[in-house]
Every structure is written in C-alpha cells, then in structure tokens.
Amino acid sequence: MSTATALDVNDLHVYLGESHVLQGVSFSVAKGGVTALLGRNGVGKTTTLRALMGLVPRSRGSVEVQGENVTRLPTHAIVRRGIGYVPEDRDVFAGLTVEENLRLSERGGNGRYDLVYDLFPELRERGRQRAGTLSGGQQQMVAIARALLNDNDLLLIDEPTKGLAPLLVTEVAVALERAAELSTILLVEQNLGVAKRVAEHAVVLDGGRVVYEGAAGELLSNPERVRELLGVGGAGH
Amino acid sequence: MSTLVLLTITGLGLGALYFLIASGLSLIYGLMGVLNFAHGAFITFGAYAAWWITTHVEASAEAELILATAFGLVFGAVLGALIELVFIRPLYRRPIEQVLVTVGLALALGALVFGIWGADPKLFPDRPGEEISLPSWMIDTTTILGARIPNDRFVEIAVAVVVLAGLTAFLRFTRIGLIIRAGVENRSMVTALGIDVRKTFTFVFAVGGALAALAGVLSGIYFSTVDPGRGTSLLIFAFIVVVIGGFGSIGGSAVAAVAVGLVQQYANYYAADWLDWSGAGDVAVMFLLAGVLLLRPEGLAPKVAH
Amino acid sequence: MMTPRRAVVPVLLLALLIVLPFLSVDIPVLFGGPLDSPGTLNLLALCLVFAGVALSYDLLFGYTGLLSFGHALYFALGVYLPAIAVTEWEWSLPAALALLAVVAIALPLVLGAVSLRVTGIAFAMVTLAFAQAGNVIVQTNPGGLTGGDEGIILNFDPLPDFVVGIVNTKYLYWLALGYAVAVFLIARAAIGSSAGHVWRAIRDNERRVEVIGLRPYPYKLLAFVLASFLAAWGGFLWLLLIGVTPEVTTATFTLTLLVMVVLGGTGTRFGALVGGFAYTLLDNRLRNLAGEERIQDLPDVLRVPLSEPLFLLGALFVAIVFFAPGGISSFPARLRSLVYRRAAKESAS
Ligand SMILES: Nc1ncnc2c1ncn2[C@@H]1O[C@H](COP(=O)(O)OP(=O)(O)OP(=O)(O)O)[C@@H](O)[C@H]1O
Ligand SMILES: [Mg+2]
Numbered sequence: 001m002s003t004a005t006a007l008d009v010n011d012l013h014v015y016l017g018e019s020h021v022l023q024g025v026s027f028s029v030a031k032g033g034v035t036a037l038l039g040r041n042g043v044g045k046t047t048t049l050r051a052l053m054g055l056v057p058r059s060r061g062s063v064e065v066q067g068e069n070v071t072r073l074p075t076h077a078i079v080r081r082g083i084g085y086v087p088e089d090r091d092v093f094a095g096l097t098v099e100e101n102l103r104l105s106e107r108g109g110n111g112r113y114d115l116v117y118d119l120f121p122e123l124r125e126r127g128r129q130r131a132g133t134l135s136g137g138q139q140q141m142v143a144i145a146r147a148l149l150n151d152n153d154l155l156l157i158d159e160p161t162k163g164l165a166p167l168l169v170t171e172v173a174v175a176l177e178r179a180a181e182l183s184t185i186l187l188v189e190q191n192l193g194v195a196k197r198v199a200e201h202a203v204v205l206d207g208g209r210v211v212y213e214g215a216a217g218e219l220l221s222n223p224e225r226v227r228e229l230l231g232v233g234g235a236g237h
Numbered sequence: 238m239s240t241l242v243l244l245t246i247t248g249l250g251l252g253a254l255y256f257l258i259a260s261g262l263s264l265i266y267g268l269m270g271v272l273n274f275a276h277g278a279f280i281t282f283g284a285y286a287a288w289w290i291t292t293h294v295e296a297s298a299e300a301e302l303i304l305a306t307a308f309g310l311v312f313g314a315v316l317g318a319l320i321e322l323v324f325i326r327p328l329y330r331r332p333i334e335q336v337l338v339t340v341g342l343a344l345a346l347g348a349l350v351f352g353i354w355g356a357d358p359k360l361f362p363d364r365p366g367e368e369i370s371l372p373s374w375m376i377d378t379t380t381i382l383g384a385r386i387p388n389d390r391f392v393e394i395a396v397a398v399v400v401l402a403g404l405t406a407f408l409r410f411t412r413i414g415l416i417i418r419a420g421v422e423n424r425s426m427v428t429a430l431g432i433d434v435r436k437t438f439t440f441v442f443a444v445g446g447a448l449a450a451l452a453g454v455l456s457g458i459y460f461s462t463v464d465p466g467r468g469t470s471l472l473i474f475a476f477i478v479v480v481i482g483g484f485g486s487i488g489g490s491a492v493a494a495v496a497v498g499l500v501q502q503y504a505n506y507y508a509a510d511w512l513d514w515s516g517a518g519d520v521a522v523m524f525l526l527a528g529v530l531l532l533r534p535e536g537l538a539p540k541v542a543h
Numbered sequence: 544m545m546t547p548r549r550a551v552v553p554v555l556l557l558a559l560l561i562v563l564p565f566l567s568v569d570i571p572v573l574f575g576g577p578l579d580s581p582g583t584l585n586l587l588a589l590c591l592v593f594a595g596v597a598l599s600y601d602l603l604f605g606y607t608g609l610l611s612f613g614h615a616l617y618f619a620l621g622v623y624l625p626a627i628a629v630t631e632w633e634w635s636l637p638a639a640l641a642l643l644a645v646v647a648i649a650l651p652l653v654l655g656a657v658s659l660r661v662t663g664i665a666f667a668m669v670t671l672a673f674a675q676a677g678n679v680i681v682q683t684n685p686g687g688l689t690g691g692d693e694g695i696i697l698n699f700d701p702l703p704d705f706v707v708g709i710v711n712t713k714y715l716y717w718l719a720l721g722y723a724v725a726v727f728l729i730a731r732a733a734i735g736s737s738a739g740h741v742w743r744a745i746r747d748n749e750r751r752v753e754v755i756g757l758r759p760y761p762y763k764l765l766a767f768v769l770a771s772f773l774a775a776w777g778g779f780l781w782l783l784l785i786g787v788t789p790e791v792t793t794a795t796f797t798l799t800l801l802v803m804v805v806l807g808g809t810g811t812r813f814g815a816l817v818g819g820f821a822y823t824l825l826d827n828r829l830r831n832l833a834g835e836e837r838i839q840d841l842p843d844v845l846r847v848p849l850s851e852p853l854f855l856l857g858a859l860f861v862a863i864v865f866f867a868p869g870g871i872s873s874f875p876a877r878l879r880s881l882v883y884r885r886a887a888k889e890s891a892s
Contacts, residue, residue, distance in 0.1 A: 076432055079429060085429045087429070093423065104432075340798050341802070344854075349851060352848060473794060523673065530668075531661070
C-alpha cells in the first residue's frame with residue numbers, strides 16, 4: 001500500500017450517453033501542493049472529477065484515495081475518506097442561507113469556521129442571506145468554503161475562477177494558496193495565470209487520455225507546448 | 238351568508254385532508270423524483286387500520302379514537318418505510334421504473350383492500366353496542382354567523398395546521414430537515430458533501446405514509462365511513478394540490494390545498510344549483526389545475542422545500 | 544419494412560387468427576371452452592381489442608416518451624359517444640360513427656394542445672385531470688345522458704344484425720381482429736414515417752430535437768391525436784362486446800393500459816400487442832380462477848390475494864419491472880442469451 005500519493009487513478013473509462021469521454025485516464029497526485037488538471041474545453045476535466053467522486057458511472061478502472069481503493073464506494077462514502085469538492089457550476093443550495101450551506105457540509109461537528117470566515121469575511125456578514133441571492137463571486141466563495149470547512153486531505157476544485165472579475169480571481173487564488181498549505185489539491189483551471197501561480201504539478205488530458213504528467217512550471221512556461229497541448233496562447237493572459 | 242361560512246369551513250376541512258396527503262407526496266417527489274401512486278394505499282390502509290382498532294377495542298369514545306388514530310398513523314409509517322426499502326430503494330437512479338413500481342403497488346394494494354374488507358363502506362368509528370361512535374363534542378355543532386358547523390371540521394383543520402407548523406419547523410430547524418431541503422434542490426450535491434441522502438428517502442416515505450394514514454383516519458371522521466376507494470379518490474385531488482403548489486414545497490401545498498378545497502365546495506354548491514349537475518365542483522378543480530399549469534408550468538412555488 | 548423471412552411468423556399467426564372461429568379445439572388452461580365457442584371468441588375478441596389499444600398507448604409512452612394518465616378518456620369516448628348517439632338521440636349507426644370520427648380527432652386535438660404545453664410529470668397530471676373530469680361527468684350523469692353508475696343499455700335497433708346476438712360472436716371477433724391489424728399497420732406506418740423518427744428522437748432527448756431546429760410540439764400533438772383516435776375505435780368495439788360500463792373512464796383503467804404496455808415491452812413493434820393480449824387473457828382467467836371452489840376453500844391468507852386478479856396482475860407487473868424490464872417481448876432474446884451462455888460455458892469446459 002503506497003501512502004506517498006493522495007490519489008491514484010488507473011485506466012478510468014467513462015461513457016456519457018454514447019460518447020466515450022474518458023478512455024483510460026491514469027495519473028497520480030502526490031501528497032501536498034496543487035496539481036493542475038488541464039486540457040482543452042470539453043476534453044473531460046469535469047467528467048474526471050465527477051468520476052472520482054462517484055457522481056458519474058465508471059465503466060472501467062480504479063480510483064485509490066490514500067492507497068485505499070474507493071472505486072466501488074458510493075459518493076458519500078468516498079467523500080468521507082476526506083475529500084472536499086468544489087463543482088464547476090458551484091451548486092450552492094440557492095434556497096438555503098449561507099450559514100445553512102456551510103452547516104450542511106460540516107462533517108463531525110468541528111467545522112473550521114474561523115478559517116473560512118478569515119478567508120472570506122463576507123460570508124460571515126451574509127450568513128442569513130439566501131445563497132441564491134448572492135453574486136456569482138460570493139457563491140463561489142460559499143462553494144470553496146464548503147470544501148475548506150472540513151479537515152479534508154484532498155480537495156477537488158473545478159474552475160474556481162470561471163466568470164469572476166479580476167479582483168475576485170486574485171482573492172480566490174489567495175484562498176487556494178492558503179488551502180494548499182492544509183490539503184492536497186487537484187485543480188481544474190482554465191486561467192493559466194492562476195494555474196501557474198499555485199500549481200506545482202500538472203496533468204493534461206487530450207483525446208480521453210493523459211498526455212502530460214509532470215511539473216507545472218515546465219509546461220506552462222513553454223508557450224509552444226501550451227499551444228500544442230491546450231490549444232491556447234501562453235500563460236499570463 | 239351562513240351558507241358561505243358553512244361552505245368555507247367545509248372546504249377548509251377538505252383542504253386539510255388534501256394537505257396531509259399532498260405534503261408527503263410533495264416531499265417524496267421533491268426529494269426523490271418519484272410520483273408515488275402507492276400513496277393512496279397509505280390512506281386506505283391507514284383508515285382501515287384505525288377502523289379495525291375501533292371494532293376490537295372497548296373504551297371511551299375519546300380513548301378509542303385516539304388509539305385508532307395512533308395505530309393508523311404507525312401503520313402508515315411502517316407501510317411507507319417498508320415500501321421504500323423493499324421496492325423503491327433497489328431501483329435507485331431508475332426513476333421511470335420507480336414510478337411504474339408504485340403504479341403496480343397501487344393496483345395490487347388497492348385490490349387487496351377489496352379482497353380483505355369487501356367493497357361496501359364501513360361505519361367509522363365502528364363501536365357496536367355503543368350509543369355514540371364519536372366523542373359527543375365532535376358530533377355537536379358550533380354556530381358561526383348563523384351557520385351550524387359540525388365540530389369535527391375544526392378538528393380536521395386544527396390537525397392540518399399543527400402538521401403544517403410541525404413540518405415547517407422540522408424542515409427549518411433540524412439537520413434531517415436541512416438535508417431534505419437541500420436534497421429537494423440538488424440531490425447529487427448533497428451526496429457530494431458526504432451525506433448519505435438515501436437515509437432520508439426512507440424517512441420521507443415513513444412520514445408521507447403516516448400523514449396519508451392520518452388523512453385516511455380523518456376522512457373516516459369526515460365521511461363517517463371508510464371505503465376501499467377512499468385512497469384513490471383523495472389521491473387524485475392530492476396530486477392536483479401537489480402540482481398546483483409546486484413539487485417539494487410544503488407551504489405551496491398548504492395554499493393549493495386550501496384553494497382546491499374551497500373551489501370544489503363553492504363550485505359544487507353554486508354551480509350545481511345553477512347547472513343542475515353535481516359534478517361541477519370536481520370538474521372546476523380539474524380546470525383550476527389546467528389553468529395554473531398553463532400560466533405557471535412550475536406550479537405556484539419554485540422547487541424549494543420550505 | 545419487414546424482410547420476407549421475418550414476416551413469415553406474423554403472417555402465419557394472422558392466418559391462424561383468421562380461421563380460428565372454425566377451429567373446434569379445446570385449450571384447457573387458457574380458455575374455458577373450445578375456440579369456436581361464443582364465450583371464448585368473445586374473450587379473444589377482447590384480447591385483440593386491447594392488443595390494439597395497448598399499441599395505441601405505446602405510440603405515446605413507448606415511442607414518443609409521453610407518460611399520459613388520461614388515455615382512458617378517449618377509449619371511453621368511443622364507448623359512450625356512439626352509445627349515447629344511437630340510444631338517447633336515436634341516430635343511425637353511420638351517423639353515430641361519423642360523429643365519433645370527428646370528435647375522436649377534435650377532442651384530443653384540443654385537450655392535447657393544452658396538456659402538451661407542459662412536459663414530464665406535469666403533463667401526466669394534466670392528462671389525468673382531464674380524464675378524471677371525464678370520469679366525473681360520466682359518474683354524475685348530467686341530463687341523464689351517461690346513466691351514471693348503471694351505464695347505458697344500448698339500443699340495438701340501429702345496429703346491423705351481424706354484430707348482435709351470441710351466434711354472431713365470430714363476426715365481432717373478426718371485427719376485433721381487423722381493428723388490431725389496422726392499428727398495427729397504421730402504427731407501423733406512422734413509426735416508420737419521418738414523424739415517427741422525430742417521435743423517437745423526442746423520447747430519447749427532446750432538447751436535441753430543438754437544437755436541430757425542429758419544434759417538438761406539433762409532433763407530440765400528432766402522436767397524441769393519432770393514439771387517441773385509435774383508442775376511441777377500440778372503445779367502440781368494447782361497446783359492441785361488453786356494453787357501456789363506467790369503469791372504462793377511471794384512472795385505474797388508464798393504469799392498466801400502462802401495465803399492458805410495460806408487460807409486453809415498451810417501444811417494440813409487437814410488445815404492446817402481446818402485452819394487451821396477454822393481460823386481458825390473464826385477467827379473464829384469473830377472474831375465473833377466483834370463482835373456483837378450490838380457491839374459495841383455501842385459508843384466508845391465500846384465498847384473498849388469489850381471488851383478486853388485480854392484486855396478482857399488479858404483483859406480476861412489479862415483478863416484471865424488477866426482473867424483466869423489457870417485458871414479455873424480451874423473453875426470446877433473454878432465453879437465447881441464456882442458452883448461448885450455457886453453451887459457451889459447456890464448450891469452454
Ligand atoms: N450528459 C452528457 N451526454 C453526452 N455527452 C456529454 C454529457 N455531458 C458532457 N458531455 C460531453 O463530454 C465531454 C466532456 O465534458 P466535460 O464537462 O468533462 O469537459 P471539460 O473538460 O470539463 O470542459 P470545460 O473546459 O468546458 O469545462 C464534452 O465533450 C461534453 O460535450
Ligand atoms: Mg469542465
């Protein structure tokens with residue numbers, strides 16, 4: 001049993017409808033720090049995270065969390081192995097207040113409210129506001145706060161800066177850096193500036209498979225490789 | 238005026254029954270996406286369970302009624318939980334099959350009631366050899382603005398109000414309530430927070446079963462009988478209440494139940510007079526449903542449990 | 544179109560069904576009397592009617608993905624409207640049938656146009672409500688037209704002789720067979736048409752149909768009107784075979800149509816036909832069984848469920864949903880794969 005890795009993904013296959021989205025994805029995430037999961041739009045990054053969470057059916061492959069095989073466990077049991085999830089579309093509970101959103105995600109009654117309110121002071125002020133009436137940025141804070149509230153070993157975070165104003169992007173990046181001191185993070189991030197700033201490792205998906213696994217800096221500071229693998233211009237835009 | 242008062246309170250009494258049935262249906266649908274056709278069986282079995290107690294126990298009218306109600310309630314809860322565990326749970330993530338199974342159960346359980354107790358209505362409560370079947374104060378009438386209103390109507394309304402308050406408080410202030418409200422909005426995100434949402438499924442089925450059974454017992458008082466078709470006939474109106482009120486919304490169900498009960502009573506009285514036809518109330522409710530859906534396809538309330 | 548080889552079995556079956564009233568064969572468990580006896584022919588005719596009606600329902604549920612709880616309304620229309628026309632208004636039969644043809648298009652056109660403005664469960668509920676309104680109208684007997692609980696005693700005078708009387712049951716049987724065949728051919732043509740392709744696309748993914756620039760609404764309305772129209776003629780045959788009974792207007796009746804379709808297998812060419820036929824036959828046999836002494840002498844725990852056909856059918860339905868979601872029409876394939884697997888296992892060892 002290897003305990004050096006936080007996450008091992010082996011030969012993961014996922015079908016959505018008729019399309020074979022993941023065609024044998026394999027990679028590992030070392031303990032500590034941030035690993036960026038990158039790839040073109042629609043390549044299957046979100047699907048990978050959802051498959052790890054057990055939210056979409058996997059037709060083949062295995063997932064190990066801290067060396068424990070969780071492939072056959074239901075979502076809630078996987079999460080209880082110490083995983084926090086920030087979904088792409090935030091998925092805060094619109095009809096619940098901010099405070100209720102946090103309370104719902106608290107496991108075991110020792111939520112790190114101090115940490116969360118320290119990172120996002122706004123959430124304390126807006127505790128009694130319905131989450132559905134928050135701005136997009138505030139909703140993203142709630143979504144991240146939900147994952148940080150528990151003492152998780154691994155965070156799966158899907159595009160936390162999507163659609164945010166530049167100032168908020170910075171705030172989120174700061175929060176990610178803080179979170180990275182406490183847990184291992186697998187981060188899907190289209191904003192390569194943010195990815196470059198926070199991530200040490202990178203995994204790149206293409207054609208349903210992993211086409212790059214290695215240091216993030218090396219990849220992201222090479223505009224040609226970035227263009228080749230991610231189909232976009234170099235970092236820092 | 239006195240007719241209007243009588244119709245209003247009778248309508249509210251009927252609405253109270255609809256609400257008790259609809260609130261459970263609505264939570265079940267909101268949380269699990271299952272339109273539970275077997276809910277009618279909870280009503281009927283609850284009513285017959287209570288009736289059975291009254292034929293087997295000899296006590297004061299009050300004690301018998303309380304005992305019968307409690308027994309019906311527990312029976313409904315157990316039946317609901319059992320059906321969820323045995324029939325619904327194995328079909329998790331196959332919503333069409335789940336609905337089909339509830340249809341099969343509705344037919345089978347409905348037929349079972351006929352088989353066991355026959356087609357004829359039973360007097361409720363059935364207290365052979367006793368002078369009064371209900372506590373005497375329930376049979377008495379209270380005069381409001383000239384209208385003489387049977388007191389049992391107030392009991393039905395009071396029970397529904399207490400249930401409404403209790404359910405609302407429960408959803409608001411308890412952890413299970415929080416999970417249910419969140420689950421109605423987005424079930425898979427609840428599991429992604431590490432919560433086993435399936436436990437709440439059994440729970441809402443048990444609560445739904447208990448409340449439907451309670452409605453069955455109260456309908457026994459309202460109509461003075463229980464009959465094997467009771468579940469089906471009330472269920473259709475409860476469905477309408479759920480759709481009008483918005484799935485998953487307790488408050489919406491309450492408002493819609495009152496609206497349906499009142500429309501039914503008013504139309505029955507005024508249109509029946511005018512058209513010389515006794516089906517006006519029921520048909521008016523069907524048109525109310527069609528009208529609401531066409532104007533607001535989501536129902537009156539958004540899909541949020543409150 | 545069917546390939547010639549695949550058509551062999553259905554054509555032989557059809558030939559057998561046509562000559563069946565001349566076969567004086569006893570089939571003990573399935574039928575109470577020889578095939579050419581009026582009782583058996585009447586039952587077979589009913590089975591054929593429901594084969595057709597179930598297929599009409601499958602056009603909605605199995606092919607277009609529309610879960611309607613109001614199909615009974617149009618069946619009941621076919622029962623009540625001609626009965627009222629010939630009995631209460633003393634119309635001639637052709638006039639009554641012409642009226643049925645018009646109303647069986649106009650009514651679903653109007654009600655379908657309204658109910659299809661919503662989708663999913665809301666659609667199911669609106670159709671249920673309209674059908675329930677029909678039930679209330681029939682039960683409350685407005686103007687003494689529908690006869691309430693009693694139904695209507697049909698005035699046979701305007702009917703041609705060959706549909707009246709026990710000795711003529713075979714003609715009714717052929718009429719029912721003709722109905723089932725007609726529904727089958729119409730359904731097959733409709734399913735194979737371009738509209739039929741859109742129906743299935745709507746069933747699989749309505750959003751995608753919109754994305755490619757088609758409006759699902761008129762296609763759904765077409766399916767709704769066609770299915771209702773076909774069901775209404777099944778109702779008319781029920782009128783000739785059974786008479787006027789208010790049970791055809793109930794929600795339970797629609798639910799049994801759903802049971803038939805699922806029992807046979809949804810969205811398959813023969814599934815609904817088989818389901819409607821089998822359900823009706825089973826229902827009848829179970830009813831007879833319930834009356835038998837050996838059942839009546841059983842202890843209550845066995846006697847009560849066994850004397851309630853609907854209990855057994857409901858339980859069977861639940862079992863089908865659990866263990867054989869494809870229904871009866873998937874049995875051959877299941878059997879084949881079972882045999883094949885066993886053969887494969889044996890050859891491997
Ligand atoms: N329900 C579905 N049925 C069929 N295909 C789907 C379904 N959901 C997603 N897909 C397809 O699966 C592919 C992977 O989607 P996914 O959301 O995982 O991509 P992504 O890498 O996260 O994209 P983005 O960068 O835009 O967030 C996409 O091509 C998408 O069109
Ligand atoms: Mg994505």
